[in-house]
Amino acid sequence: MLTIGNLAKRTGTKVQTIRYYEQVGLMPEPGRTDGGQRRYGDAELDRLSFIRHARQLGFSLDAIRELLDLSDHPARSCEEADAIARRQLKQVKQRMARLELLRVELERMIEECSGGQAADCRVLEVLRDHAECLTDHEGIGT
Amino acid sequence: MLTIGNLAKRTGTKVQTIRYYEQVGLMPEPGRTDGGQRRYGDAELDRLSFIRHARQLGFSLDAIRELLDLSDHPARSCEEADAIARRQLKQVKQRMARLELLRVELERMIEECSGGQAADCRVLEVLRDHAECLTDHEGIGT
DNA sequence: CTAAAACCTCGAGCCACTGGAGGTTCAACC
DNA sequence: GGTTGAACCTCCAGTGGCTCGAGGTTTTAG
Known part of the structure; x- marks a missing residue:
């Protein structure tokens, strides 16, 4: 079980940013200790890594929301993810x-x-x- | 005498943006008609063109403030303007x-x-x- | 004189965080 | 068991550079 601070260190994120992602619905509400502190497991670590990596690639939080949704439903078409990446590439080139x-x-x-x-x-x-x-x-x- | 709308068209700026520049002190408070509408002269047109051009070059409003200050006092050293441009170039390269x-x-x-x-x-x-x-x-x- | 386009102010919203105040909890050490 | 002090908590405000909207007034063309 990771504290928010350790999760932050492992993913190169600021603590406030993780709480912000929770607030805007990108990260799930995690479990808490009796005292009310957040505790995270591996699933959250993976999810946050995904988010950070996508941010480094310049994806907006909205685009990341779509991508996460897609990866939560692996039976759906790949074309959407591809389209999102292509949009991103176009922007980068511009x-x-x-x-x-x-x-x-x-x-x-x-x-x-x-x-x-x-x-x-x-x-x-x-x-x-x-x-x-x-x-x-x-x-x-x- | 230009209305704010004409000034906007001539410089490729939105009307609201001009009012915003006035609010943050980049543009001076212009003269007004009896009814209270803004009227601009050539000095303001030049100043706004300067600002827009600098924005297109990626200068921040703060940097532009410095540059405008510099160009209002032409006896001062060019080195400052040069330093600002160099800072900007470094950022662009990064x-x-x-x-x-x-x-x-x-x-x-x-x-x-x-x-x-x-x-x-x-x-x-x-x-x-x-x-x-x-x-x-x-x-x-x- | 009338209609409509352009203007006015004020306030809120956008993105993606970031920082701070003021208070609580946790973990380690004695 | 007690005491630190680091890390945590919530809530709120601020950043940059605009952009939009509501609700009202002025200007201008016909």
Whole structure:
């Protein structure tokens, strides 16, 4: 039987985060000691590992909910899990493309910085000059 | 004189976002009509363009505040602006490296998906199998 | 003059946590 | 058995950067 702190250590999660997952229904309500402290078994350890791994892969909590549901019903089609993963991959690729544009522009800005007064600073100039703006108006979409 | 809606269109911003920027002190309080509606001039258009461009480059609102402060005082050193840009570039590179790892793992997952029942699905298996976990415990850091 | 589009304020909600206050329980050691 | 002190508990608030909605007012075109 694991305390919440040990479960946290084993999965690289913060204690508060585990309680949060319980609150939003991703983790089940665990058993408690007489004093009211949570105690976890192997099933919960596995489930939390699954969640953390999926988070590291960038899945949203909603997507993880779907995946957990799927893995609780192994007779259902694999296609759903595949679709979720593909959606995720698409997002990752989009973010990378966006970041690549930013990287290029930032490097140019830094390279052209004269090191003098702010009045001559290319960093500020590039940001100020609307003509050099990326043409789309999408924002960066964290 | 621009209405808030026109300013929004010209800069690719939502109206609410402009009001939000005013609320957090990034945009100044503009003049108003007798009826109380905001009216903007060219200075505000420039300032908002600056902000939007910086956002597209991934700068946080705090960083933008610093940059605006800098560009309001052009006699000060360029080094600060340069440092901010460099910090930003570092972050962008880190995010890209992280995303590249995710991309590889997601592609492997999808490629190995058997297309059958969830019970045989590699996507779920990879997520379930703790041994295939990325070794570090950093999370994805949006 | 009227209709409707655009504006106003205020407040709440989103995601995925994170931190803190203030109090209780557990485990180890003497 | 008693005493620490680390770990636990609940509850609430805050983060960033918006975004939406309700319910009401102003502006503008016809």
